[in-house]
Amino acid sequence: MSRSLKKGPYIDPKLQKKIDKTAPDGKTPIKTWKRGSEISPEMMGHVFLVHNGKDFIEVRVREDMIGHKLGEFSPTRKFIRHGGKIQKDIEQKAKQGDK
Numbered sequence: 001m002s003r004s005l006k007k008g009p010y011i012d013p014k015l016q017k018k019i020d021k022t023a024p025d026g027k028t029p030i031k032t033w034k035r036g037s038e039i040s041p042e043m044m045g046h047v048f049l050v051h052n053g054k055d056f057i058e059v060r061v062r063e064d065m066i067g068h069k070l071g072e073f074s075p076t077r078k079f080i081r082h083g084g085k086i087q088k089d090i091e092q093k094a095k096q097g098d099k
Contacts, residue, residue, distance in 0.1 A: 009038040009067075019043060031056060035071025050074035 003010060012034040022028055024045030031049040039061055049056035050070050057074040065073065081087070 009040055010036065011040055012037045019046060022046070026060065029058065032070065035069065035074065037070050039065050039068055039070060041066055052076045 015032055015034050015037050018030050019042060022030060026045060026047055029047040029049045033051045043061045046061050048059045048070060050059050052074045053076050059073045
């Protein structure tokens with residue numbers, strides 16, 4: 001369920017202060033743990049370092065990101081691969097075909 005239109009988008013107050021202080025030059029990233037904050041039009045051109053639980057992922061805000069949350073662009077899980085014996089056989093055949 002989305003947030004009420006009457007309330008408006010949620011942007012953490014501390015994060016909003018940091019955005020107001022820095023210019024959208026794209027050189028100075030804003031470090032944040034506030035994954036639930038929505039991206040507003042004032043954030044255009046800013047670079048954020050969004051925490052994913054282990055590292056900080058760099059997120060450059062573009063026009064098509066407005067309305068989404070910061071956490072959507074910083075994945076918390078790393079996909080390695082599906083596999084097993086069948087997958088290993090397929091990969092070996094692919095390597096043999098390349099040689």
